[in-house]
Structure formats: C-alpha cells, structure tokens
Amino acid sequence: MFELSFIWAGIIAFAVLTYVILDGFDLGVGILFPLAEGEREKAMMMNSVAPIWDGNETWLVLGGGGLFAVFPLAYAVIMPALYMPIILMLLALIFRGVAFEYRWRTERWKPVWDIAFFGGSIVAAFMQGIALGALVQGIEVADRAYAGGWWDWLSLFSVLTGFAVVVGYALLGATWIIMKTEGNLQRQMQNHAWWLGAGTLGFIGIVSIMTPFQDPVYFHRWFNLPGSIFSVLMPGALLAAAWALFTGLKAGKDNQPFLAAISIFVLCFIGIGISFYPNIVPPSLTIVEAAAPDKSLRFALVGTVVLVPMILAYTAYAYWVFRGKIDPAEGYH
Numbered sequence: 001m002f003e004l005s006f007i008w009a010g011i012i013a014f015a016v017l018t019y020v021i022l023d024g025f026d027l028g029v030g031i032l033f034p035l036a037e038g039e040r041e042k043a044m045m046m047n048s049v050a051p052i053w054d055g056n057e058t059w060l061v062l063g064g065g066g067l068f069a070v071f072p073l074a075y076a077v078i079m080p081a082l083y084m085p086i087i088l089m090l091l092a093l094i095f096r097g098v099a100f101e102y103r104w105r106t107e108r109w110k111p112v113w114d115i116a117f118f119g120g121s122i123v124a125a126f127m128q129g130i131a132l133g134a135l136v137q138g139i140e141v142a143d144r145a146y147a148g149g150w151w152d153w154l155s156l157f158s159v160l161t162g163f164a165v166v167v168g169y170a171l172l173g174a175t176w177i178i179m180k181t182e183g184n185l186q187r188q189m190q191n192h193a194w195w196l197g198a199g200t201l202g203f204i205g206i207v208s209i210m211t212p213f214q215d216p217v218y219f220h221r222w223f224n225l226p227g228s229i230f231s232v233l234m235p236g237a238l239l240a241a242a243w244a245l246f247t248g249l250k251a252g253k254d255n256q257p258f259l260a261a262i263s264i265f266v267l268c269f270i271g272i273g274i275s276f277y278p279n280i281v282p283p284s285l286t287i288v289e290a291a292a293p294d295k296s297l298r299f300a301l302v303g304t305v306v307l308v309p310m311i312l313a314y315t316a317y318a319y320w321v322f323r324g325k326i327d328p329a330e331g332y333h
Contacts, residue, residue: 004298005291008070009280011304012063017269019059021172021262022315026053028173030096030121031166032192033114041185042114044326048180050100051322057093058311069300073144074280074290080146081139082131082153089127096120122166129165133158136272137214138283157210164203168265171196175245175258180326190249193257197245200261204238204268211275215283218275230274238267 026049036042068075079086095116103113134153141147174193178186212219222231241263248256280287291297 004294004301005070005287007301008066008291008297009287011308012066012071013269013273015059015063015066015308017266019056019063020269021265022056022059023053024125024169024265025049025172025176025258026056027096027121027125028169028171029176030117030173031125031170032173032177032189033118033121035188035192037184037188044181044185045177046100046103046117048177048326052318053100054097055315055318058315062308062311066300066304070292070297071280071287071290072292074285077139077141077144077146077281077285077290078135081148082134084150085127085131085134085153089124089131092120092123092127094120096124125166125169126162129162130154130158132165132272133161135282136161136211136275139281139285141281141285157207157214160203160210161207164200164207167196167199167203171200172258172261172265175261178249179254179258180324182325190252190257193249194246197242197249197261200264201238201242204264208271217283221275230271234267234271234274238264241267 029045029049033042033045036045067078097120099113099117099120103110103117106113130153133155137155137157139146139148140152171193174189174196177189178193181189212222241260244263245257245260248260276282278286278288280290292300
C-alpha cells in the first residue's frame with residue numbers, strides 16, 4: 001500500500017504539473033489578449049493556441065479523475081472545501097472554450113467573445129491560484145470529512161496566490177507568444193515579459209515568506225535539517241531560472257524565455273511538494289491515509305501505465321505538427 005500510494009501521488013503530481021505548464025501559457029495568452037493591437041494580432045494570439053488548448057486540458061481531467069479514483073478521501077475533503085473556486089474555474093473554462101469556436105463565426109458579436117476569452121482566462125487562472133492558496137493554508141478535517149466553513153477558502157493568503165498565478169500565467173503566455181510570433185506582436189510581448197517576470201518573482205518571494213507561517217510543519221521542514229538544505233538550493237535554482245529568463249529577453253531569444261519561465265513554475269511546484277510531503281491534504285491528511293484499497297490502486301495503475309504514454313505521445317505529436325512561427329496570413333479555423 002505504501003509504495004503504490006506514493007507512486008500514484010507522483011502520477012497525479014505529474015498530471016497537475018503538466019496541466020499547469022501547458023494550460024498555464026494557454027490561459028496566459030487569454031489574459032494578455034486585450035493588449036493586442038488590432039484584429040490581426042488578436043487572431044495570431046488565438047491561432048497560436050487554438051490547435052492545442054483542448055488537449056492541454058486533458059491533464060486537468062487526468063489529475064482530477066485520478067484523485068477521485070485513487071485518493072477518494074482526499075477528493076471528498078478537497079471538493080467541499082473548494083466548491084466555489086472550482087465551480088467558478090470550470091464555468092470560466094467553458095466560456096473560454098466556447099469563445100474559441102464562436103469568435104471566428106461572427107463579426108457583430110466578436111467583442112462579446114473577446115470578453116469571454118479574456119474573462120474566462122483570467123477568472124480560471126485566479127480561481128486556480130485561490131484554490132492553491134486555500135490548500136496551502138490548510139483544510140480542516142474531522143472524522144475523515146471536511147470540518148471547515150463555506151468561506152474558509154477565501155483569505156488574504158489565497159487572494160495573494162490568486163494574483164500570483166494570474167501574473168505567472170501571463171508570463172508564460174507572453175514568452176509563448178515570443179516563441180510563436182515575429183514583428184510588432186513579438187516586440188510587445190518581450191516588453192510585457194520584463195515586468196511580468198519581475199512581478200512573478202516578486203509574488204513568489206512574498207508567498208514563500210508567508211508559507212512557513214501558514215502551519216508550524218512548514219516552518220519546521222524548511223528551517224531544520226535536512227529541509228534547510230532546500231531553503232538554500234531552491235532560491236539558488238530560482239535565481240538561475242530568472243537569470244535565464246531576463247538574459248534571454250535581453251538577447252532577443254525566441255525559445256529561452258519560455259523555457260526559463262517553465263523552469264520557474266517547475267521549481268515552485270517542487271517547493272510546494274516539499275512543503276506538503278507526506279500530506280496530500282495539509283495539515284493532517286497523509287498520502288497513505290487518503291489512498292484507496294491496494295487492489296483498487298493496482299487495477300487503476302494497469303490502465304494508467306497504458307493511458308499516460310498515449311496522452312504524452314499525442315501531446316508531443318500535436319506540438320510537433322503545429323511547431324514553428326504563426327503565419328499571419330493563415331488561420332487554424
């Protein structure tokens with residue numbers, strides 16, 4: 001049971017991280033959408049993600065479905081605690097998805113779908129950040145059930161993480177557009193990426209300072225051996241990623257800023273994992289306690305060993321087919 005539950009925790013963590021990276025730049029493009037100058041640039045921004053946005057969200061389904069299947073107790077605790085932000089996130093993703101299809105089929109209502117694309121992107125990102133903050137600050141559990149109130153998810157810390165995710169996703173979106181476009185739009189996003197990068201790092205610093213004070217366990221883990229080693233290594237790695245981001249922007253590189261922004265998100269995700277371990281729902285529900293019976297874990301793992309490589313192969317193929325710069329004269333639709 002111990003080994004299987006931790007294998008599954010790794011699989012779900014991988015699915016969530018993949019979703020955050022892939023749908024992060026996707027949502028970031030929507031957040032930056034109002035900054036486009038004219039219809040041509042708006043079309044280029046949407047075309048840069050139109051072939052892949054729905055595939056990116058496959059990882060959200062895998063992460064959520066996997067949590068329900070193999071960690072049912074965690075699912076039963078997290079959902080009541082985060083009903084509101086999760087519902088708002090899903091509604092925002094629906095409006096955003098509809099905007100992708102409807103915007104190209106109308107002229108009169110195009111401004112409405114522009115708002116839906118932008119609004120859906122920023123609300124989804126903000127709600128994901130709030131859900132993350134609520135999870136980090138801890139969910140009250142009693143008798144294997146959620147014991148908190150309806151508004152426990154809403155706090156200064158969760159709102160702060162909400163803004164942090166919005167700015168971080170916008171950074172991913174800006175660096176993605178830098179990689180996929182040329183000319184005026186690329187230069188705009190290079191300028192935006194400077195302050196978005198600085199804002200992202202600023203939010204990371206504030207959240208990192210506040211996190212150890214959300215629960216004594218976090219403080220003990222980060223400031224006592226061996227955890228204090230990570231307190232030195234993680235900031236060092238983050239500074240290296242930040243250096244790669246800003247030097248790439250200064251040199252006008254196409255790919256380096258995007259890869260550096262992804263590295264920043266990966267490092268932050270690792271930091272969250274260090275804070276949480278061995279809990280899956282902080283501060284008290286562990287991975288082992290929340291896991292389904294051993295037979296269920298084995299049964300689900302058989303299908304996952306086949307399914308995940310297939311999803312990875314499809315995702316890689318889709319990105320390969322639509323690689324390179326966007327041609328302004330051509331459209332995906």
